[in-house]
Amino acid sequence: MQRCFYFAKADFPRFFELMRSFGPVHAPVAVSSASSSFMPVSGVDQINMQALRTILPPKKLFYPPQEPLVSFSEAGFEQTAPDTAPQVLFGVHPCDLAGLAILDKIFVAHPGDAHYMSRRQSTLVVGLSCLPDPNCFCTSMGCGGAPARGFDLFLTDLDKGYFVQVGTPAGLSLLSPAYEYIRPAKTEQTDQYKEFWQKREECFVSGFQGDNLPAIMDVESDHPMWQELGSRCLSCGNCVMVCPTCYCFDMVDTLSLSGTCGERCRQWDGCQFNGFAKVAGDFNFRATAVERYKFWFRHKLHGFEDPYGDKTCVGCGRCRVSCPADIDRIVEMVPRLAGK
Amino acid sequence: MSATLKSPLLPTCGTLRSIEEIAPDNFLYRFKFTDKTLSSCMPGQFVQLWLPGVGESAISICSGKTGDTLELLIRRVGRVTTSAAKMTEGQIVGLRGPFGRGFPVEHFRGKSVCMVAGGCGVAPLRGLWQYLLDHRCDYDRLTLVYGMRRPSDMLFAREFKEMAKRKDIDLLLSSENLPPEDKTVVPMQHGMVTAVLHSAPLAPDYQIAVCGPPVMYKFVVRDLRRRGVPDENMWLSLERHMKCGIGKCGHCFVSGKLSCQCGPVFRLDELKGLPEAIECE
Numbered sequence: 268m269q270r271c272f273y274f275a276k277a278d279f280p281r282f283f284e285l286m287r288s289f290g291p292v293h294a295p296v297a298v299s300s301a302s303s304s305f306m307p308v309s310g311v312d313q314i315n316m317q318a319l320r321t322i323l324p325p326k327k328l329f330y331p332p333q334e335p336l337v338s339f340s341e342a343g344f345e346q347t348a349p350d351t352a353p354q355v356l357f358g359v360h361p362c363d364l365a366g367l368a369i370l371d372k373i374f375v376a377h378p379g380d381a382h383y384m385s386r387r388q389s390t391l392v393v394g395l396s397c398l399p400d401p402n403c404f405c406t407s408m409g410c411g412g413a414p415a416r417g418f419d420l421f422l423t424d425l426d427k428g429y430f431v432q433v434g435t436p437a438g439l440s441l442l443s444p445a446y447e448y449i450r451p452a453k454t455e456q457t458d459q460y461k462e463f464w465q466k467r468e469e470c471f472v473s474g475f476q477g478d479n480l481p482a483i484m485d486v487e488s489d490h491p492m493w494q495e496l497g498s499r500c501l502s503c504g505n506c507v508m509v510c511p512t513c514y515c516f517d518m519v520d521t522l523s524l525s526g527t528c529g530e531r532c533r534q535w536d537g538c539q540f541n542g543f544a545k546v547a548g549d550f551n552f553r554a555t556a557v558e559r560y561k562f563w564f565r566h567k568l569h570g571f572e573d574p575y576g577d578k579t580c581v582g583c584g585r586c587r588v589s590c591p592a593d594i595d596r597i598v599e600m601v602p603r604l605a606g607k
Numbered sequence: 608m609s610a611t612l613k614s615p616l617l618p619t620c621g622t623l624r625s626i627e628e629i630a631p632d633n634f635l636y637r638f639k640f641t642d643k644t645l646s647s648c649m650p651g652q653f654v655q656l657w658l659p660g661v662g663e664s665a666i667s668i669c670s671g672k673t674g675d676t677l678e679l680l681i682r683r684v685g686r687v688t689t690s691a692a693k694m695t696e697g698q699i700v701g702l703r704g705p706f707g708r709g710f711p712v713e714h715f716r717g718k719s720v721c722m723v724a725g726g727c728g729v730a731p732l733r734g735l736w737q738y739l740l741d742h743r744c745d746y747d748r749l750t751l752v753y754g755m756r757r758p759s760d761m762l763f764a765r766e767f768k769e770m771a772k773r774k775d776i777d778l779l780l781s782s783e784n785l786p787p788e789d790k791t792v793v794p795m796q797h798g799m800v801t802a803v804l805h806s807a808p809l810a811p812d813y814q815i816a817v818c819g820p821p822v823m824y825k826f827v828v829r830d831l832r833r834r835g836v837p838d839e840n841m842w843l844s845l846e847r848h849m850k851c852g853i854g855k856c857g858h859c860f861v862s863g864k865l866s867c868q869c870g871p872v873f874r875l876d877e878l879k880g881l882p883e884a885i886e887c888e
Contacts, residue, residue, distance in 0.1 A: 336616050337701075339659040344701060346617045378615035378853055385612060515857030518616070518850050522660040529660050533616070536850075538857065544883070546846045547684050550821040552861075552883045562860075562883075571863035574854065 271452040271460075272431040278448045279429070283311045285445050289391050290353035293328060295321050305356070316424075318358065319400055320583050324511035325356055325363050326370055329386045332508075333534045335521075336382060340528035347530070349382040351389045360397045362583040364417040365410035366511025367392070369575050373514050376574030382533075391437060394421035396463065399471050402584030404598050407474040410581050413464040423460050430460040473598040480601065481578060484569035487604045488561070496594040497557030500539070506563065506586040506595055507537030512579040515543075538563055560594070568601070615853050618657045618701025619645070623694050624676065630762050632683040633727060634692055635669075637676050640702055648673040650734035651709025651816075651844055651872040655852050656681075657701030661690045665849040667818075667871075668705065669730040671737025677702065680730035680762065706852035707871050710735045710816050710842055712742075718814050719748040721807060723827055725800050725819025729753050729762050731844050732818050740776065749776040752807050754800025754819075758782050758789040768792045779803040801826050811835040816872075818844040824885040828875065841875040845884065 274282060286292045295303040295318030303318035305325055335347045359367070374383040394414060405411035414421055419438030423430040430452060433439045442449050452460070507513040517536040522529040536543065539560070544553040553559045565571070567580040586595035619642035627635045638656075645654065648668045656679065657663040664687040670678040683692045694700075712735070720739060724732045732751070739746050751770075755761055761780075771778055771793045780795045781803040796803050800819065804827065815836060817827055824843060831841060847859035847866040859866035861873075862881035869877070878884040 336614055337618070343620065343699070344618065344659060346614045373855060376854070379612065380855065381612035381614040514855065516850070517856070517858075518663060520660050520662050526660065531616075531657070531659075531663075536856070536858070538860075543858065544848070544860075546821065546848050547682075548820055548846075550846070552821075552847070552886075558883070562862075565863065569863075571860065571865075572869065573857075573860075573863075573865060 294357040335530035337531040362405040394418040405582035408582035497560035500556040504537040509585040621702040652705040654704030667731035721750040728819035838875040
C-alpha cells in the first residue's frame with residue numbers, strides 16, 4: 268500500500284470536496300476569538316486550520332454528551348439504532364488521535380459498546396499536524412511525535428502543501444479518484460516532512476521527562492501539593508468534560524408526557540462531582556474535593572486497572588485552559604512531584 | 608456489520624412473579640426471566656434491575672441457585688427502590704447480568720466458612736449460605752453471624768427459624784437494640800455484630816465472607832485480625848453504585864480497580880494500598 272502522498276495547498280478545496288464525497292465533514296470552526304469547536308462544515312472557509320485545541324475533544328462525535336441507547340414503550344424495549352451514516356472528522360491533532368485510541372480500547376473491550384463502535388466504524392478520521400502553544404505537552408506524555416496509526420489519513424502542513432500519510436485502506440480509497448493532484452510524495456517532500464516533525468519537537472516550551480511518571484505518582488501520593496491544590500477545586504467537572512480520555516457516564520431515563528414510553532439515555536458524568544462515589548445509606552467513598560482531585564490525576568498520570576491500564580493523559584492542555592481554579596497545571600505539577 | 612451489534616446496556620425482559628415485605632421497607636422479589644445467561648448467577652454476583660422510566664439499580668443475587676427465577680432483596684431507600692416497592696405482579700422489568708466476581712465457593716471447598724452479615728448485607732450472604740447448605744458435604748464447619756439494629760429489622764426470619772433447627776450450621780445473631788417486648792424467632796444477643804463475632808467459633812484457617820454497611824468493615828476486619836485470621840482468608844463484598852456493570856461507566860472504581868469486574872467480592876489483601884476501599888464518610 269502506497270503510504271505517502273503530497274498535494275499543493277492550492278488544491279485543498281478539491282481535497283475538501285473529496286472528503287465531502289464520503290460524508291458530512293466535521294472540522295474545527297472558530298467560535299470565539301480564542302476557541303474552536305468541531306462542527307459540520309460545508310466550505311473550506313469555515314475551517315479554522317490554525318485551531319489548536321477545540322473546546323471539546325473529538326470524543327463527542329463518537330460518544331455524545333447525551334445519547335439514547337434504549338427506547339421503551341408498552342410493547343417492550345429495544346436498542347436505539349446509532350447514526351451510522353458515513354462522516355469525516357477532519358483536523359484531529361496527535362494528542363486527540365492518542366485520546367481516541369484510549370477511548371477505543373475502553374469501549375471496544377468486551378463487551379463492546381455498540382453505539383460507540385458503530386460511529387467509529389462509519390467515520391473517516393483525517394488528522395492534521397499542529398504547532399504547540401505553552402499549554403501543550405503531548406511529547407511529555409509520549410504521544411507528541413508524528414502519528415503512525417489511529418487515522419485514515421494524516422496531513423502534515425509543509426508550508427506550500429500537505430504531506431499525506433495513509434493509515435488505512437479506507438483512507439487510500441478516498442484518495443484514489445484524486446491521483447491527478449494528489450501525487451506520491453517525492454524525496455524532498457519526505458525530507459521536509461521529517462524536518463517538520465523534528466522542528467516541532469523543538470517548539471515545545473512546556474514539558475517534563477514523563478518516563479518515571481507512574482512511579483512518581485506512587486511515591487508522592489501523599490505529597491502536600493495534592494492538599495494544597497485540591498482544596499481549591501470547585502468540583503465543577505470542567506476537566507473531565509474537556510478531557511479526550513474521560514469516559515465515565517451515568518444512565519438516565521426520560522419519560523414521555525403520557526408516561527407510557529421513553530428512552531434510557533447515557534450522559535457524560537465525572538468523578539469530580541460530589542455524588543459520583545456515593546452509595547446507599549449516604550456513604551461517600553470520595554467525599555472531599557481533595558480526594559476526587561487526587562483520584563482524577565491518578566487515572567490521568569498513573570493509570571487504573573481499566574481496560575486501557577495505562578496513564579490516560581495525552582497532554583492536550585484542555586484541563587489547564589478550562590480550569591476556573593487554575594489547579595490543572597500538569598506541566599508544573601509533575602516537575603514539582605519529581606523534585607525539580 | 609456494526610448496525611447489528613447488540614448493546615451490552617440493553618436489558619432483557621423479566622416479569623415480577625411475587626413481592627413480599629419481609630421486614631419494614633425490605634421486600635423480597637421474584638422475577639421470572641427467559642434469558643439463559645441469568646441462570647448462571649452465583650452467590651455474591653449482582654444484576655442490574657431496570658424499571659423503565661425510573662432507572663436502574665445494581666442488586667445482589669440473594670439465592671443459592673437461580674434456575675428461571677431471580678430472587679432479589681431490595682430495601683426501599685432511593686428513587687428506583689421506592690418505585691420497585693410499588694410494583695405489582697406481572698409487571699415487566701429489565702434485567703442485565705450476572706456481573707462481577709462473587710464469593711469463591713470453589714476455593715471454600717473443604718474448608719470452614721464463617722459468614723458475617725450486617726443489616727441488609729445479609730441478602731448476598733443468603734445466596735452463599737443457601738449454596739453452601741445445598742452442597743453441605745463439600746464444606747467443613749459453617750457459621751453465620753448476623754447483626755441488625757433491632758429484631759424487627761431481621762430479614763429472612765422464617766429461613767433463620769428453619770436453619771436454627773439444623774445442627775450443621777452455627778447461627779450467632781445480635782441486635783444493637785433489644786427491647787424486652789420484641790420477640791425474636793431465634794436467640795439473639797444484645798450488641799453490635801462484632802460482639803457476637805467475638806464469641807463465634809473461629810480458627811485462623813476459616814474462610815470469612817463479609818457483607819454489610821460500609822462502616823462495618825474496618826471493625827470486623829480489626830477483630831478478625833486480632834483472632835489470627837490472615838487477610839487472605841477474608842472476602843469482603845464492597846458496596847459501590849455500579850451504573851453499567853460492564854466496566855465502562857467508572858462509578859465503581861475502588862481506587863484504580865473496577866469493582867464490577869474485579870469485585871464486588873474482594874479478598875482483603877487485594878485491597879492493600881487502596882485507600883478508599885473500606886474507608887468512607
